[in-house]
Amino acid sequence: MDDELRVRNHQTPMSFQPLPGFRDFYPDDCALRNYVFGKWRDAARRYGFREYDGPPLEPLELYTVKSGDEIVGQLYNFTDKGKRAVSLRPELTPTFARMVGARQRDYKKPMKWFAIPQLFRYERQQRGRLREHFQFNADIVGEKDVAADAELVALLVDLLRSFGLTHEDFVVRVSDRRVWSGFLRGLGIAEEQHPAVFGIVDKIERDEPMVTQKKFDALGVSAGAASAILKFADTGTFEKEAPAEMATLQRFFDLMAHKGLGDFLKFDPKIVRGLAYYTGIVFEAFDKKGELRAIAGGGRYDNLLQLISGVDMPALGFGMGDVVLCELLKERNLLPKLENRLDAYVVIAKEELRPQALKLVRELREAGLACDYPLIGAKVGKQFEAASAGGAKFAVVIGDEWAQGQATVKTLATREENKVEVARLVERLKQG
Ligand code: HAM
Numbered sequence: 001m002d003d004e005l006r007v008r009n010h011q012t013p014m015s016f017q018p019l020p021g022f023r024d025f026y027p028d029d030c031a032l033r034n035y036v037f038g039k040w041r042d043a044a045r046r047y048g049f050r051e052y053d054g055p056p057l058e059p060l061e062l063y064t065v066k067s068g069d070e071i072v073g074q075l076y077n078f079t080d081k082g083k084r085a086v087s088l089r090p091e092l093t094p095t096f097a098r099m100v101g102a103r104q105r106d107y108k109k110p111m112k113w114f115a116i117p118q119l120f121r122y123e124r125q126q127r128g129r130l131r132e133h134f135q136f137n138a139d140i141v142g143e144k145d146v147a148a149d150a151e152l153v154a155l156l157v158d159l160l161r162s163f164g165l166t167h168e169d170f171v172v173r174v175s176d177r178r179v180w181s182g183f184l185r186g187l188g189i190a191e192e193q194h195p196a197v198f199g200i201v202d203k204i205e206r207d208e209p210m211v212t213q214k215k216f217d218a219l220g221v222s223a224g225a226a227s228a229i230l231k232f233a234d235t236g237t238f239e240k241e242a243p244a245e246m247a248t249l250q251r252f253f254d255l256m257a258h259k260g261l262g263d264f265l266k267f268d269p270k271i272v273r274g275l276a277y278y279t280g281i282v283f284e285a286f287d288k289k290g291e292l293r294a295i296a297g298g299g300r301y302d303n304l305l306q307l308i309s310g311v312d313m314p315a316l317g318f319g320m321g322d323v324v325l326c327e328l329l330k331e332r333n334l335l336p337k338l339e340n341r342l343d344a345y346v347v348i349a350k351e352e353l354r355p356q357a358l359k360l361v362r363e364l365r366e367a368g369l370a371c372d373y374p375l376i377g378a379k380v381g382k383q384f385e386a387a388s389a390g391g392a393k394f395a396v397v398i399g400d401e402w403a404q405g406q407a408t409v410k411t412l413a414t415r416e417e418n419k420v421e422v423a424r425l426v427e428r429l430k431q432g
Helices: 003-008 027-046 093-106 146-162 177-186 191-202 209-219 223-235 246-258 304-309 322-331 351-366 380-389 400-404 422-431
Strands: 057-059 077-079 085-088 111-115 118-120 132-141 170-176 265-267 281-287 296-300 315-321 344-348 394-398 406-411 417-421
Touching (some): 027 111, 027 132, 027 146, 027 322, 093 111, 093 304, 093 315, 132 322, 146 170, 146 246, 170 177, 170 246, 177 191, 191 209, 191 223, 209 223, 246 265, 246 281, 281 315, 281 322, 315 322, 351 422, 380 394, 394 422, 400 406, 406 422, 417 422
Parallel strands (some): 170 265, 344 394
Antiparallel strands (some): 057 085, 111 132, 118 132, 132 315, 170 281, 296 315, 406 417
16 A cells, blocks of 8 residues: 555554654653743843743844844745745844834833743754754843943853853853954954954854855955954954953953953953844853853844834843753753652542542642542552652542541651541641
């Protein structure tokens, strides 16, 4: 029988797999995801950020305006049934810029918002890179001063610390596109060429030196200028005097030192970021061993709101993905044990007491306890197995003693058991 016929006749099940780069989240995976989201939300709350979200599908143009060629080449885009060119969101920043532009009058500045979107990028699959991921985003709008950049990077550091990571595990590499522009101007490289130079610098660590050289040649950058650029990228030192823009970056480092977080940072001009819209301080967090891709990245983008929504307001933000973060936590043994935990499992030892058991289960649940029971009659031993599998703290046995208004409460970890008045069960179970 050919495959098609077999499928039509439903004789063999089809073996569906998730698409490459997409994940199934089984309950343990979801428990980990909720743990990560919980830490993200908690750190954002401590820093005074408010949660928002946007649509997962957006007009294609939103991303072609200013995100840059790399991300545009990775879009999951298509034409919808209304003949609109649309794309799944590869990042949240353009949506954020659109939303803020539309309603910014309703909010006091600076606005501090965060979100946890699922994002989609048709990337070449490799370690730490999938075709969907969840990304914590924190952004600030309406503050030009570098104090906002320091606040944002402090949030990034504290987020990573809240998972148990220390300055021995990660480093935030910081640079500044304005410093770069000042430096490039000093080399006589025209302003229009700066984005292309950033594109080359962004790939320096991944490209072979010959490839980098060829890219500089193609751009018409002289050999002398190219070697000065490479030297600056590598060492952070200037051949001539430092550009005036260094003063702002220095103030950023001073503020971070005042916050007690200086140890987590490193000035590294190789960080310019791959996205086209950044205009100022930019940064990426990496594992210190340098084995993984970036854990997080962001920076200042003072022109994007103007471009997307016509509202001229300074903005800055960063994104942290769940994939690399969880890999790092796993490597450092920092993944928590996340157990399925019931407060109580009601064991129905006498099937004729099922009506009373059902009423009891409802009462326990109404009292806020996590409670389960066998849906159909089963041997008591099997019911205890189900109680353990559910991580139940107590088994509440409904049996002979029910006639005296009592149930047996067994603490599963210690095997200790006591008879408890049914009227006092909730109170007893809540004592823990
Ligand atoms: P990004 O550098 O493209 O920035 O992404 C931020 C982080 O998201 C990365 O460092 C990485 O952890 C994670 N990430 C990105 N792509 C993938 C992928 N394919 N698989 C797994 N993880 C991934 C942005 O998206 C900016 N919009 C961030 C931002 C917010 N800038 C300002 N505000």
